[in-house]
Amino acid sequence: MSEWLPVIIIGFAITLVLGPVMWLKPSQRDSRLADLRGRAARQGITVQIQTLPAALGEGTAAVYYYRWGERKRLQIGWVLQRQRILHELNFSGSWDWGSRVKAPQAAWPYLHQLLNSLPADCCAIIATDVGLGVQWRENGGVKAFSQLSDSLAEYAPLIESAVRKVSPIKLPED
Known part of the structure; x- marks a missing residue:
């Protein structure tokens, strides 16, 4: 028994050192x-x-x-959210507005196209002062991320143009 005591103590010491280190290692x-x-x-x-x-x-x-190209004069604060059920009264299939604030109608065709191009596990489209956001559960790996980023790169500039408030044109006085 006394021969095994140093081996047991060394094994215990290694476990004490490696245990917390392995616990801090990020999961897959x-x-x-x-x-x-x-x-x-x-x-x-x-x-x-x-x-x-x-x-x-x-x-x-x-x-x-x-991110928006130019953040001034944008009509933001609207959210499109995935709903539990498909309904004809929703904005698009299972997607509907999260509040009374809606995107300007000029952006609706681009929003429909964006919704059709996103990965299936996307939950919401959000327009804030940060930019145009897509809430995503991050399933599908790199392929789904590429689909998401390509869709945002294609449609965010179009949506940005459509939600920009147009300044009234001042006519010169006669």
Whole structure:
């Protein structure tokens, strides 16, 4: 027994040192999310965590924001949220406005196209002063991220133009 005591003590000491280190190691999911968010940052997309729309239950999901080119005079503050059911009264299938504030109608065709081009696990489209955001549960990996980022790059500038308030034209006085 006395021969094994040093081996047991050394094994216990190694376990005490390696246990916490291994516990701090990020999980596979954490590494995958860090990779996706790093890709977003390299493309100029800002990521924020927000609560899910009420219709989808409790929890959070990441919002990937494509920044506005020019933030002045935009009609923002509107949210399109995925609903639990498909309904003809919704904006588009299972998507409807999250509040009484709606995007200007000039943006609606682009919003329909954006909705059709997004990954299936997207939860909301949000227009804030940060930019045009898509709330996404981050499933589908790099392929789904590419689909999301390509869709934002294509439709965000078009939506930005459509939600810009037009200044009244002043006619010269005679």
